[in-house]
Amino acid sequence: MKASIGGYTRAETVSHALSLLAEANGAGRLLAGGQSLIAALNLGTTSGDMLIDIAGIGALRGARIDGNRLIIGALTRHADIASDPLIAEHAPLLAKAAPLVAHDAIRNRGTIGGSLAYADPAAEYPACAIALDATIILEGPNGTRQVAAQDFFLGLFETARADDEILAAIAVPMAADGERHVIREAARRSGDYALAGLAVVRRDGRHRIGAFALGDRPLLCEGAMAALDGGDIDGAVAALATDVDPTSDTQASAAYRRHLAGVLLRRIAIDLGVG
Known part of the structure; x- marks a missing residue:
């Protein structure tokens, strides 16, 4: 067509x-x-x-430090997210997520702003933004507007961006000493959309868990977070099954996606040394 x-x-x-x-x-x-x-x-x-x-607007590309935040321009490509030293140091979750995005050809063209604005619930970056407690920066006719990532994603391919606004950047709190970032996903083949995925940040002994491919939007898994904060891995897995809301499709049933999410969380707990 x-x-x-x-x-x-x-x-x-x-x-x-x-x-x-x-x-x-x-x-x-x-x-x-x-x-x-x-x-x-x-x-x-x-x-x-x-x-x-808007691909030629240089002001929307690249990463820079602004106070205690890392600002990443919306036109920064996936390949650059994976290789930028500032991102690797201050937002390693995004650097780890970038190689999971599709294939090389797409990573060389696709942008973080496009992924966030499109709001595919199976995409990695929206869940990472929630786990990082990031802020989405929008530019519109009335000036700059900032929206917390967990409030930005409203539903399937739906966001808080108005039709007359441009997603200009994402602002991420800079990683502190000892902070840990982990992302895991399950897919049928490398480069396929995830059947289930979790992005986790441990900051000051507390955890933030962003889930993708497990609902109609990226989800903040508060029940699992509370249990993981207390070192209760079994409780976190049980809570996660309630936190997420997957649907069945031709790729996997809702029950199987919940099962995969629990498996991923247990593996992440091992990565983080929880329990």
């Missing part, structure tokens, strides 16, 4: 992109790496939209 679009234009700056979005009257679609959007266009799930190419 051929993609059907209403036009194409290239934005030179963030303000230029925002003005183009306003002119599109709700029909503007932001094009960055294009790894999700172009596939949707080719499948005919969206058509007649004005594509606004």
Whole structure:
């Protein structure tokens, strides 16, 4: 099937992109790496939209330190997430997640902002953002707006980003000494979407667990977190089964996904030396 679009234009700056979005009257679609959007266009799930190419906006690319936070621009590609020394030092969970994203060709084009904005519940970065207690930075006609990651993802492919806003960056608290970051997923083959996955951060003796492919959005697993904080691995696995809300599909049943989540959590507990 051929993609059907209403036009194409290239934005030179963030303000230029925002003005183009306003002119599109709700029909503007932001094009960055294009790894999700172009596939949707080719499948005919969206058509007649004005594509606004933001890939050339250098201000939206790269990582920098701002006070006690690491700011990662939305156009930073997966391959750069995996290799950037600042990210490896201050947000190692993202560096560990990047090699799990699809295949080399996609990692060389796809961006962290695109993954967060698309909000696929089986994607790694949204769950990592929740585990890291990150903040999503949005730019709109009224200025900058910041949304906690756990409040940003609203449902299947649905976020708190308004149609006239651009996801500009993600802000992550810088890792402290002794902090541990672990991500594990189960997939049928390397590069496939995960059947179940968990991203875990242990900070100051407390755990934050972000689950992916286990609901209609990335989930913060508070019951499992509380049990893991107390060193109760069996209790954490039992609580996790309630924290998540998987569905059955052609890849796996809901019961099997819950089982996989429990297996992953036990392996993560070993990685962290819990229990």
